[in-house]
Amino acid sequence: RASEPSGRIAQVRTQRASGQPTPSSTSRRQVPLAALIASSFAAVALAAPSRPSQASSGKYPVEAAESIMAKKAHGTCVASPQDSIRYGASGEKANNIACYNRDYAERAGYFLQTSWLKDVREAGVTTYYDVVTGKPLFRAPVGRSFDDFERESKVHGWPSFRDEEVVWENVRSIGDGETVSVDGTHLGHNLPDGKGNRYCINLVSIAGNPV
Numbered sequence: 001r002a003s004e005p006s007g008r009i010a011q012v013r014t015q016r017a018s019g020q021p022t023p024s025s026t027s028r029r030q031v032p033l034a035a036l037i038a039s040s041f042a043a044v045a046l047a048a049p050s051r052p053s054q055a056s057s058g059k060y061p062v063e064a065a066e067s068i069m070a071k072k073a074h075g076t077c078v079a080s081p082q083d084s085i086r087y088g089a090s091g092e093k094a095n096n097i098a099c100y101n102r103d104y105a106e107r108a109g110y111f112l113q114t115s116w117l118k119d120v121r122e123a124g125v126t127t128y129y130d131v132v133t134g135k136p137l138f139r140a141p142v143g144r145s146f147d148d149f150e151r152e153s154k155v156h157g158w159p160s161f162r163d164e165e166v167v168w169e170n171v172r173s174i175g176d177g178e179t180v181s182v183d184g185t186h187l188g189h190n191l192p193d194g195k196g197n198r199y200c201i202n203l204v205s206i207a208g209n210p211v
Helices: 007-018 034-047 091-099 116-120 146-156
Strands: 126-129 136-140 171-173 178-181 186-190 199-201
Touching (some): 091 186
Antiparallel strands (some): 126 136
């Protein structure tokens, strides 16, 4: 079972409800994202100027209102996850993380228990699809080698994408850094570092098949 929300998560939820800006969220089951968030934000503060909003500057991420995650037919999702998903990932975990969750993540390093890296290593650029709708969400690696993509993902514990690897037609960011699909699938969080935006994404949320 998932652990109870920490004091940090309670603070995030309180701030959300009151309309205050929030730090990014904390992860599920084992490894909290709080430490990653703190270090990431510190790096950005030291290495980069404040980022203007996408609407005014044309820069990423493309932002959306909180209403994009309103209750739908299946939690925040328009339907339940696909019956058979890629990489040997858990359908139950996909359902819990993608559709009935805003504040938690799969266990850090979970993808090492799947066939993900083996399946995509020789494929060149791989497209990753929404586990619910089958829409393309990410393509990677773009602008770097597979080894660099793998290394960064392993260091942080989750598949980690950069701006140029996001299919922005189908992906949005909410004010606290939560990264979601346009259909309400929870994907992960944007945890910027000294190189820019880094989208730390749950594998189960992007292990769908194209439709």
